[in-house]
Amino acid sequence: MDADQLHGHTIPAGAKLILNLYGLQRHAAYWPEPQRFDPERFAPEQEANIPKFAYLPFGAGPRKCIGEPLAMMEAQMILAAIVQRYRLRFLPDRPVEPSAAFVLRAKAGVWVILDKRETGKRVDRVFRHLHDCTKLTLS
């Protein structure tokens, strides 16, 4: 890439740019109540209100992730399979703390207690990561 100007800053040729996606995706200019957990922001009828480049989990432009539809389908299927069978509760003494590395992760994992919906009985294991739940035979 050639040298360029961005918002009055000179970007030298060959410089590596890292976007602050955490900041972008919590920016009050684009997101009402940006720190609030509000999955309804992404409801189909709300989608048109999200500015085009304000939400980039799969990147954008010509190198955008080609696996997005598969990843979204898998995530929803796995989540549905779990929540159909179990009620999830966070462990109160284990708050989820973000850790910014190459991708954003939970610093000490996401600890949950599972109660079987059918019987109301607690599964006698504590799971550190939600994806560990999928190692259970989902019976």
Ligand code: HEM
């Ligand atoms: C939650 C899951 C996933 C996330 C968050 C994710 C995210 C991303 C991101 C941010 C990029 C870079 C886009 C850019 O440069 O602008 C990317 C590229 C890519 N992803 Fe994914 N991805 C996911 C799942 C998948 C899956 C399931 C596949 C394949 C089945 C896949 C295949 C690819 C490929 C091949 C590229 C490179 C595209 C290119 O450079 O032309 N990804 N992904």
